[in-house]
């Protein structure tokens with residue numbers, strides 16, 4: 160049986176650069192993570208594509224998925240549901256492939272409870288002013304939404320203590336290098352390499 164893949168969870172306040180850093184990380188070609196596309200009831204932003212950026216669904220559809228036990232985790236964030244479909248994550252990990260989740264803190268803590276082997280990385284901004292600049296600069300959200308997201312950021316940063324690693328996103332390339340370092344070191348964990356050795360030494 161294939162060794163189960165590694166699950167990596169990246170969180171951090173909205174606008175810190177999770178998506179930017181994740182895309183840059185994937186573009187290096189040095190990692191082979193499968194990105195788990197989240198489901199949300201948020202309306203698509205300009206340029207966002209259903210099935211690529213998110214699965215955009217109605218509130219009713221999302222709630223049906225919850226009732227049917229089809230979500231690994233979910234949370235309400237600034238008036239909308241966001242969640243990770245369970246089937247894709249399980250099937251991909253079972254095939255021995257690594258999976259990357261980009262999710263907010265409450266959902267991440269649900270994953271923490273259900274997947275003790277997952278690796279939890281918190282991406283932080285250099286400071287809150289810079290976070291606000293990035294949210295405004297992105298130009299995707301109205302000012303009232305930006306203010307709600309900044310307000311949430313303070314509590315989210317407090318939750319950082321529940322993560323395994325903190326990575327400052329001062330420069331995208333540096334943040335990518337730091338995450339690559341984490342991944343390399345996590346691959347050497349005894350609990351991850353032990354199945355190979357168990358095969359080598361047999362049952363006795």
Ligand SMILES: Nc1ncnc2c1ncn2[C@@H]1O[C@H](COP(=O)(O)OP(=O)(O)OP(=O)(O)O)[C@@H](O)[C@H]1O
Pocket residue numbers: 171172173174175176177178179180293294296297328329330331
């Ligand atoms: N290191 C950086 N320095 C300057 N700007 C950055 C940096 N990283 C990301 N940005 C910019 O900040 C904005 C927000 O980035 P991004 O959309 O990746 O954030 P996010 O954390 O994924 O947000 P959300 O959680 O809302 O999806 C973008 O305009 C992006 O280009």
Ligand SMILES: Nc1nc2c(ncn2[C@@H]2O[C@H](COP(=O)(O)O)[C@@H](O)[C@H]2O)c(=O)[nH]1
Pocket residue numbers: 171172173177197198201232233234236241242243261262263264265266267
């Ligand atoms: N708990 C989850 N949070 C998620 C998921 N997918 C995205 N997110 C987080 O929601 C906020 C807002 O996202 P935005 O696209 O509206 O800016 C952000 O922190 C995302 O990381 C998910 O599946 N579960």
